[in-house]
Amino acid sequence: MDSLWDENADNSSVTDVEWSRISDEYTNSGYRDGITAGKEASSQEGFDAGYATVGVPLGHQLGLLRGVSSVLLSFLKDSSDPSPSPSPQSQRQALLVEAQDIASQLARVRFSDIVPRDLEAEQHAREHLEKEDGADENEETARRREMEGIEDMLANLGASGKAKDTSGRPTVDDVHALRDRLAVLAERLGLSLGIDLKAIALPHG
Amino acid sequence: MYSEFDLEALLHVEQSFYDAGYQDGFAHGRIHGLIEGRALGREKGFEIWEELGFYEGFALTWRALLVKQGKEDEYVYIFSQRPSQHIRYLLNSISQIPRINPSDTSAHSEEASEELDIPKLLWQIRSRYKVLCSSLGVRPRLLPAESLEDQGQKEDAQMVDATIGQDSPPSQVDPQRVAPGSSIPVWKLDNAGVRKPVTNHDLNF
Numbered sequence: 001m002d003s004l005w006d007e008n009a010d011n012s013s014v015t016d017v018e019w020s021r022i023s024d025e026y027t028n029s030g031y032r033d034g035i036t037a038g039k040e041a042s043s044q045e046g047f048d049a050g051y052a053t054v055g056v057p058l059g060h061q062l063g064l065l066r067g068v069s070s071v072l073l074s075f076l077k078d079s080s081d082p083s084p085s086p087s088p089q090s091q092r093q094a095l096l097v098e099a100q101d102i103a104s105q106l107a108r109v110r111f112s113d114i115v116p117r118d119l120e121a122e123q124h125a126r127e128h129l130e131k132e133d134g135a136d137e138n139e140e141t142a143r144r145r146e147m148e149g150i151e152d153m154l155a156n157l158g159a160s161g162k163a164k165d166t167s168g169r170p171t172v173d174d175v176h177a178l179r180d181r182l183a184v185l186a187e188r189l190g191l192s193l194g195i196d197l198k199a200i201a202l203p204h205g
Numbered sequence: 206m207y208s209e210f211d212l213e214a215l216l217h218v219e220q221s222f223y224d225a226g227y228q229d230g231f232a233h234g235r236i237h238g239l240i241e242g243r244a245l246g247r248e249k250g251f252e253i254w255e256e257l258g259f260y261e262g263f264a265l266t267w268r269a270l271l272v273k274q275g276k277e278d279e280y281v282y283i284f285s286q287r288p289s290q291h292i293r294y295l296l297n298s299i300s301q302i303p304r305i306n307p308s309d310t311s312a313h314s315e316e317a318s319e320e321l322d323i324p325k326l327l328w329q330i331r332s333r334y335k336v337l338c339s340s341l342g343v344r345p346r347l348l349p350a351e352s353l354e355d356q357g358q359k360e361d362a363q364m365v366d367a368t369i370g371q372d373s374p375p376s377q378v379d380p381q382r383v384a385p386g387s388s389i390p391v392w393k394l395d396n397a398g399v400r401k402p403v404t405n406h407d408l409n410f
Binding site: 025026027032036041042043045046049051054055056061063064065066067068070115121124189191194 | 218219222223225226228230234235237238241242243245246250253257258259260261263267270306346
């Protein structure tokens with residue numbers, strides 16, 4: 001095989017051009033098909049991982065807190081209920097205000113406020129940005145890389161823009177603080193829920 | 206003879222360029238598939254389990270309230286028998302929902318039957334929750350807060366739901382037949398990209 005090309009020493013420049021044209025064309029074509037196939041082959045795996053490791057625990061814990069707080073709130077609102085230990089009206093009122101505040105703050109929390117960062121995704125987006133000024137790419141590849149870079153950049157802008165918008169948004173720490181207040185409230189009402197509220201910890205980024 | 210040999214070598218060369226490109230592309234596509242699948246799985250898991258967690262917290266807190274009141278007031282104790290039973294049913298149904306996406310079971314038939322169970326179980330849980338609410342005389346929560354706050358999330362959920370029942374969706378993108386330059390947005394990390402071809406494939410929940 002090697003000898004074949006050696007014999008063509010005269011036409012080496014033509015061969016080189018041809019060689020690189022073929023190389024680019026078929027490599028790119030394979031790359032395109034490969035990226036589609038690779039993506040399809042792995043998206044279910046990614047889905048299952050995100051579902052089990054982040055989505056389910058995050059949702060479950062926030063839901064638990066919301067469920068508990070909503071019951072405590074409606075229980076305290078219902079003033080006709082004989083209070084467990086006949087407490088002064090003002091004390092009960094204070095508990096009600098506390099329950100109201102916890103419940104309304106928990107209701108404000110969104111998935112996007114507490115979801116941990118996907119560091120792998122961010123890392124990969126950075127890699128795209130770095131590759132953007134690659135040296136010997138043909139026009140098509142360069143164009144594609146440019147588009148990738150722009151898309152990633154837009155995604156980053158979106159993310160950072162969201163961060164600006166969300167300056168007043170609740171954080172994981174806020175949710176943990178609400179959790180502690182809820183636990184105190186349940187304790188003061190003398191309730192044993194069968195779960196340890198204080199053990200609830202949202203996954204941090 | 207010379208040209209024949211040349212042609213054969215060329216064919217081989219094309220194939221190996223294509224294969225090399227395909228391998229690189231596959232690896233890259235895999236990263237993107239994992240990232241996008243993960244984002245979708247996180248959202249879906251959160252959405253489902255926020256709702257289930259709410260019901261669980263609701264049931265546990267009411268149980269604690271009923272137990273507490275029951276100890277102090279025999280009349281209430283007798284009166285609370287019915288809600289207590291509904292609470293047990295509800296908690297029992299919730300405990301049956303798997304916390305991982307069952308899509309990764311290898312046996313296909315098993316997978317399908319398990320998949321069908323989940324919407325049914327969810328339906329059962331929702332109705333048990335409503336029955337519990339009416340037995341307690343409280344108004345049920347209408348919708349998980351997320352569905353109201355974030356319509357985009359809801360769309361995603363519907364998209365995933367739509368794949369239920371499609372045991373083997375016809376592969377829409379045959380890797381060998383994708384025209385060069387077809388613009389499948391495999392690089393997108395944003396939500397818009399997530400909603401495109403990957404979701405059609407089989408992010409079965």
